Amino acid sequence: MAALGWLPGIRIDQAESWEDVGIIKEAVNLAEEKATAKTSVLLEETRIFEAPKDLAENSNVMKWMKEKGFKTEREMRLWCSANYIQFWGEMAKTYADWFEPWSSTLEWKPPYAKWFVGGKCNVTHNCVDRHAQGAKKIRWPYIRA
Structure with a gap:
């Protein structure tokens, strides 16, 4: 049997008795419960973080x-x-550079969706290069490691 990676060194196949197997399974269940308890709180976020008024008023969304x-x-x-x-x-045409235009914005054949069919864009170009060549090119880029 495989080792339980998040319980280092514990392997069910190394248990010496059925009692040991029960203890291992109990530890696994307890660990899963704790993990679920910690992450389930993240699903209950209700706070709203408003953008500063001047930032919101000058945003691309407000302009559009x-x-x-x-x-x-x-x-x-x-x-x-x-x-x-x-x-x-409209968002794709306005806020992204495309090297080849798309023929169809969306082809929807449930459960499959294809957006911007036939179009070609370069994500790195749109995230970095496009801005480095624009009006704000003198600003330092923000790089998140």
Whole structure:
């Protein structure tokens, strides 16, 4: 039998009695319960972190919202939900560089979805190079290790 990687050195096949097997299984169950208890708290997050007002007002989302003529964020969200293919097509054209255009924004054949079919883009270019060549090129990039 395989070793239990997160209980170093404990292997069921090395148990000397059925009592040892029971103890090992109990330890495994206890460890799983503790892990679940720690991670289940993460699923219950209810806090909302608001962006600073000036940052929100000058964001790409607000700029796009104003260009489209939406009066409220709720109005925009309702439109985006009803027109998600058009929304994501506009976002991709506006906020990403494409080396080859796509022929279809979405091909949906449940359970499979293909976005931007036929299009080619370079993620590194869009995350780094695109910004290094833009108006904010003198800012230091933020690199998360």
